[in-house]
Amino acid sequence: MQKEVIMIKNGEIALKGLNRKSFEDVLVKNIKWRLKTLGKFSVTRAQSTMYIEPSEDGIDFEEAVERLQKVFGIAAFTRALVVDKDVDTIKQQAVNYMKDTLPYAKTFKVTAKRADKKFPLQSPEIQREIGGVLLQAYPHLKVDVHNPEVTVTIEIRDFGAYIHAEQIKGAGGMPVGTSGKALVMISGGIDSPVAAYMMAKRGLQLHAIHFVSPPYTSDRALQKVETLCEKVSEYAGKINFHIVPFTKIQEAIRDNCPEELFTIIMRRLMMEISMRVAEENDLKALITGESLGQVASQTIGAIATTDDVCTIPVFRPLIGMDKNEIVEISRKIDTFETSILPYEDCCTVFTPKHPKTKPDLQTVRDAQAQFDFSQLIDEAIRDTEVKVIRTLS
Amino acid sequence: MNNKEIYLDNSATTKVCQKSIDAVLNAMQNDYGNATSLHRKGFEAEKLIINAKKEICKALMCNENEIFFTSGATESNNMAIIGSVLANKRRGKKIITTVIEHSSVLEPTKFLESMGYEIVRIKPNENGEFLPIDFFNAVDDNTVLVSTMFVNNETGTILPVCEIAKAVKAKNKQTIFHTDAVQGFLKMPLKVKNTDIDLLSFSGHKIYAPKGIGGLYIKKGTKIQPLLYGGGQQNGIRVGTDSVPLISGLGQAVAEILPQREKLLSNYKELKNYLISMLENNDNVIINSKQNDAPYIVNISVKKIRSEIMLHYLEQFNIYVSSGSACSKGANSHVLSAFGYSKDRVDTALRISFSKDTTKEDLEFFVEKLNDGINSLAKMK
Numbered sequence: 001m002q003k004e005v006i007m008i009k010n011g012e013i014a015l016k017g018l019n020r021k022s023f024e025d026v027l028v029k030n031i032k033w034r035l036k037t038l039g040k041f042s043v044t045r046a047q048s049t050m051y052i053e054p055s056e057d058g059i060d061f062e063e064a065v066e067r068l069q070k071v072f073g074i075a076a077f078t079r080a081l082v083v084d085k086d087v088d089t090i091k092q093q094a095v096n097y098m099k100d101t102l103p104y105a106k107t108f109k110v111t112a113k114r115a116d117k118k119f120p121l122q123s124p125e126i127q128r129e130i131g132g133v134l135l136q137a138y139p140h141l142k143v144d145v146h147n148p149e150v151t152v153t154i155e156i157r158d159f160g161a162y163i164h165a166e167q168i169k170g171a172g173g174m175p176v177g178t179s180g181k182a183l184v185m186i187s188g189g190i191d192s193p194v195a196a197y198m199m200a201k202r203g204l205q206l207h208a209i210h211f212v213s214p215p216y217t218s219d220r221a222l223q224k225v226e227t228l229c230e231k232v233s234e235y236a237g238k239i240n241f242h243i244v245p246f247t248k249i250q251e252a253i254r255d256n257c258p259e260e261l262f263t264i265i266m267r268r269l270m271m272e273i274s275m276r277v278a279e280e281n282d283l284k285a286l287i288t289g290e291s292l293g294q295v296a297s298q299t300i301g302a303i304a305t306t307d308d309v310c311t312i313p314v315f316r317p318l319i320g321m322d323k324n325e326i327v328e329i330s331r332k333i334d335t336f337e338t339s340i341l342p343y344e345d346c347c348t349v350f351t352p353k354h355p356k357t358k359p360d361l362q363t364v365r366d367a368q369a370q371f372d373f374s375q376l377i378d379e380a381i382r383d384t385e386v387k388v389i390r391t392l393s
Numbered sequence: 394m395n396n397k398e399i400y401l402d403n404s405a406t407t408k409v410c411q412k413s414i415d416a417v418l419n420a421m422q423n424d425y426g427n428a429t430s431l432h433r434k435g436f437e438a439e440k441l442i443i444n445a446k447k448e449i450c451k452a453l454m455c456n457e458n459e460i461f462f463t464s465g466a467t468e469s470n471n472m473a474i475i476g477s478v479l480a481n482k483r484r485g486k487k488i489i490t491t492v493i494e495h496s497s498v499l500e501p502t503k504f505l506e507s508m509g510y511e512i513v514r515i516k517p518n519e520n521g522e523f524l525p526i527d528f529f530n531a532v533d534d535n536t537v538l539v540s541t542m543f544v545n546n547e548t549g550t551i552l553p554v555c556e557i558a559k560a561v562k563a564k565n566k567q568t569i570f571h572t573d574a575v576q577g578f579l580k581m582p583l584k585v586k587n588t589d590i591d592l593l594s595f596s597g598h599k600i601y602a603p604k605g606i607g608g609l610y611i612k613k614g615t616k617i618q619p620l621l622y623g624g625g626q627q628n629g630i631r632v633g634t635d636s637v638p639l640i641s642g643l644g645q646a647v648a649e650i651l652p653q654r655e656k657l658l659s660n661y662k663e664l665k666n667y668l669i670s671m672l673e674n675n676d677n678v679i680i681n682s683k684q685n686d687a688p689y690i691v692n693i694s695v696k697k698i699r700s701e702i703m704l705h706y707l708e709q710f711n712i713y714v715s716s717g718s719a720c721s722k723g724a725n726s727h728v729l730s731a732f733g734y735s736k737d738r739v740d741t742a743l744r745i746s747f748s749k750d751t752t753k754e755d756l757e758f759f760v761e762k763l764n765d766g767i768n769s770l771a772k773m774k
Contacts, residue, residue: 011619060587062587063586100556103529104563218436219433220436223436233531334456337458
């Protein structure tokens with residue numbers, strides 16, 4: 001017996017309380033789905049630990065580890081080698097398993113935990129034995145029990161002996177799907193993919209909506225947003241991507257509404273369409289990447305006028321964040337480089353020279369009422385294209 | 394000369410596969426736009442480039458924005474070595490490489506040597522192996538770059554590049570690690586994800602794509618000083634109008650070969666064992682390749698018959714093999730010498746390299762004619 005496994009201890013699963021069982025079921029389902037294309041894995045729970053192990057040969061374990069780091073609901077996990085509970089085997093395998101780490105370290109220590117009390121050696125003895133053999137194999141090493149560069153953990157469990165590698169940080173958050181479903185409005189800028197990531201992290205399963213205005217916006221601009229969704233889906237899992245044709249509505253706004261209100265009315269109409277799409281798909285909230293005061297349409301007044309048309313919650317996870325904080329996350333989830341590609345998007349078409357920052361709600365309502373958009377909205381929804389985005393290769 | 398062509402020089406170059414040819418033609422006849430043009434014709438061409446990158450990313454396990462196309466591996470190696478050293482001058486003036494590199498790595502390091510850089514060339518140990526610990530010991534605070542090949546073009550020797558990279562970074566995080574992976578790309582399993590490899594060169598024509606196209610993987614965050622300046626294509630790292638036909642041809646060759654990699658690898662192993670079994674009891678033949686070397690390259694020496702003579706003898710029967718490396722036409726192999734082989738053994742070395750189309754029958758015919766040659770050709774004194 002000799003195979004690598006991933007162990008997630010109870011304390012490392014982010015959820016607690018009465019819902020734990022059903023949350024864990026979702027987490028197991030998400031883990032399996034995420035690993036599916038790599039081969040067969042078994043996910044089991046025993047002794048307050050979740051074990052993820054390949055159940056066929058030739059599986060890319062490194063890639064599995066990488067993917068697990070993007071599964072929400074796991075705070076941390078550990079890679080380990082499982083070997084027979086035989087002292088000589090453990091010694092030999094420990095030397096081999098540490099061959100990528102110990103040759104380059106200066107100090108180390110061994111800790112042992114013995115859950116199986118029938119094992120002939122006690123924990124301090126295991127530590128001494130394994131420490132000795134490692135010192136023999138890597139004679140340049142020194143033992144440092146207080147502040148070692150590398151800690152080698154040996155755990156004797158019922159099923160076998162586990163030689164641990166270092167603990168790996170997980171993505172944190174809650175399993176995607178445990179909080180329900182929501183629709184993220186995505187433009188192509190830096191903020192909305194970050195907002196999508198943050199709400200997926202809180203357990204929401206995502207749909208995304210994007211507005212296109214050809215010929216004012218190009219195929220490349222749409223491709224860019226699709227790429228952003230793909231990158232978010234590495235964390236968020238499957239995303240249904242709704243592409244709404246918006247040209248006629250934008251032209252109608254330009255022809256019928258006062259210039260300083262173009263952006264606000266456009267955003268109200270986008271909200272209305274989004275709510276309709278949310279309703280049709282049983283999505284319980286909208287998500288936007290707004291950050292208070294960042295631009296004219298993200299002031300309290302402007303947000304109040306857009307929320308005026310909303311009857312479901314609008315989550316704005318970035319509302320209190322600075323641009324540099326948002327950029328930091330976008331770099332972490334690898335959306336930044338794509339977000340800054342310089343294509344026109346629907347928000348930058350027909351931007352007023354002097355947008356209203358403190359719009360009066362009634363004025364906005366009246367201005368919008370000068371034209372009946374309902375037919376154009378119906379048409380846009382009817383012609384909306386839906387693509388399923390999932391990054392699993 | 395009516396014999397079937399038996400091409401056993403696939404480490405020099407390969408025959409372009411049909412899928413690649415089709416892709417090249419399509420990008421010349423239909424999607425012929427300039428990939429940086431704003432209109433749809435341009436976008437269609439750009440999509441071909443994006444697709445090619447996706448295929449390469451599947452093979453290497455990296456991100457699309459980490460792939461840069463070049464005119465071939467020689468340019469990739471020059472760009473990697475000179476470009477990274479120039480862009481990171483403050484990190485030091487020492488470069489570590491090996492004694493068995495291809496000339497497109499050797500010559501740039503010589504150029505940098507003439508500019509005042511110290512070059513350390515690691516030798517194999519007595520078993521012909523390169524050990525990570527030797528690199529760990531060679532790296533110091535002043536080391537800016539380590540460059541080692543992945544698979545040697547003459548002998549098929551495999552270097553443990555992932556482990557070497559890890560050892561290098563364990564000693565000095567600032568040191569950049571480059572690998573010339575031309576002879577291993579798409580043949581041996583190698584991915585850059587989760588490794589300490591910063592730069593990786595690959596070539597198209599060794600893997601059934603046309604000549605004149607190759608690439609360099611540049612890990613996100615690794616700085617490279619461009620060697621060419623112009624229109625800003627490929628983020629300014631490698632400028633010049635993108636060669637959409639060749640890029641697309643490369644992408645499709647990768648798409649064709651990648652799913653077959655495991656199968657081909659086991660084919661090669663079988664072919665290598667078969668060839669060796671036919672030669673190992675022949676007193677006139679020394680097998681230079683080892684069991685652990687790449688299975689698609691077999692290097693042998695034929696006693697007392699100079700490589701070139703045997704090569705031309707075989708070509709009469711439409712059989713094509715190589716003497717040492719194809720680039721160094723006739724020159725003595727610095728690689729075989731580095732492994733400590735005698736001059737006679739180096740002078741008489743032949744390289745037989747397989748492709749996806751090589752068969753056991755091809756090898757049987759090769760061995761038959763090789764034996765004929767051994768019996769009929771005049772021997773050296």
